Amino acid sequence: MLESAIQWVADLSYWGWWALAILFVILEIFAPTFVLLWLGISAGLVGIIVLAFPSLPWEYQWTLFALFSVVSIVVVKGLLRKKPGVEDNLKLNQRGAQYVGRNFNLTEAIVNGRGKIHVDDTQWSVSGPDMPAGGTVTVTGVDGILLIVEPKK
Template sequence: MIELLEQVNHWHWLAFGLALLCLEVLGTAGYFLWLGISALIVGAILSALPLGWQMQWMSFASFGLITTWLWWRYQKGKDKKDDKTTTLNKRSQHLIGQFTTLEQDFPVGKGRLKLGDTSWTAVSEQKIEAGTAVEVYKVEGIILHIRQKH
């Protein structure tokens, strides 16, 4: 077994790295991507420097851990940023800033407003006449707060 490990050269590492990258293409969600890149790095280093088989495997393990950890840190930071700005499944939040023209007079307080293909409960602090453009400026639950467009 030791004889086989001592015969490994840079071509073996490059082939191993490419095989791992090919497995990644099959859809392993990034598990083999960084290991494949690490194997390619070890192959590139081995083509320039002679390393023993122990150092080759230690380098592969180190590069694999480092690249995977860096990717995990990058994704973790990206996910936190996305959590703050996402409005996925918050349909009413998409309505803030939208404009529509009233089809009928809107009373002070609560009333109904047609926006898109849906009728919404809306609140206004002033009476607004039909034909006036209004803006949705705030949403509380499923209640839209509207005001005249400036």
């Protein structure tokens, strides 16, 4: 069993490296860690080298694979640490936070610190200084499902 595994490793040709690369990329789809992606790219590069140099000993092939894998993972991790990805919408699941800074008209007067505004298709409870209905307010913050407002300046 061990001898057949060693023989398989020694007989890996360029198409074997490419098959290994595809396997790593497919596994990356199911385990999104970005590590297997770089292993797949490294295997693909070794496959190109083996295609160019078919007599390259298997020890050198696996050494190149290990070297490419480690270097690519270290470089990518370093780049991601320097420049982390920017979220498209940091407030995607914080609906109330999306309204901070926007102006709205009061649909119900703010009495004793509580009132209501209409935002798109939803009525929101607001907290702020007493104001008559129809007044324009600016949302300055969020407290759970309550929008904090102040009169528009």
